[in-house]
């Protein structure tokens with residue numbers, strides 16, 4: 001299997017398709033990426049829903065000149081780089097349903113396998129250990145990268161403020177991982193960190209349960225920032 005080849009400069013001009021983009025996470029990522037110059041396609045199981053969400057996003061940010069279009073999930077999967085932003089239990093079936101569009105492309109999975117039981121958030125172990133690994137198994141010919149699990153959608157959607165956050169990125173495909181890190185670094189105050197191979201997606205996804213517990217207990221929305229890593233050295 002060959003690997004998608006991109007370097008830090010070639011993310012500019014990429015079209016990003018988001019599958020499941022009508023939810024808080026996907027729509028937030030769409031506006032944030034569009035705000036830094038990317039063309040974004042909103043995917044949904046229903047074109048009508050995608051059109052409706054796009055109208056709301058553009059109405060909220062009328063002066064931003066956001067380059068976003070609406071489509072179904074297959075239309076979003078026609079883009080250069082695809083983000084999976086569905087609930088965890090729909091991620092690999094949805095990826096498989098548009099699998100022919102994903103072949104040879106970078107697919108960024110931001111889904112977390114979690115369940116809320118009473119007041120508690122519990123991480124789940126999906127088949128193959130993580131949602132991202134399940135997506136990779138469902139579409140072996142794409143290059144899955146796991147990222148953006150810990151970035152709170154509400155803050156991501158607020159273009160009036162940058163999000164100061166580290167973003168853990170892991171993949172078995174180094175070039176695809178670098179592409180996603182370059183993309184993430186384009187968003188102001190977000191810092192992509194190379195967290196290793198796709199095996200790390202399991203603890204990264206599961207850790208989201210801890211963040212949601214913190215959100216609940218401290219009545220806030222936390223983001224993650226690591227000390228001791230100086231990328232300027």
Ligand SMILES: NC(=O)c1ccc[n+]([C@@H]2O[C@H](COP(=O)([O-])OP(=O)(O)OC[C@H]3O[C@@H](n4cnc5c(N)ncnc54)[C@H](OP(=O)(O)O)[C@@H]3O)[C@@H](O)[C@H]2O)c1
Nearest residue numbers: 020022023024025044045085086087088090111112149153
């Ligand atoms: N919310 C956050 O702050 C946040 C932050 C980081 C990561 N995440 C992760 O990002 C993913 C999306 O989060 P979200 O809060 O935006 O989720 P969501 O609102 O529950 O779902 C997102 C979209 O997925 C589609 N969808 C729902 N059920 C589906 C199914 N059975 N099959 C196919 N598509 C389905 C829906 O779009 P259509 O009905 O239009 O198809 C929905 O609008 C989750 O896995 C979450 O763990 C969330």
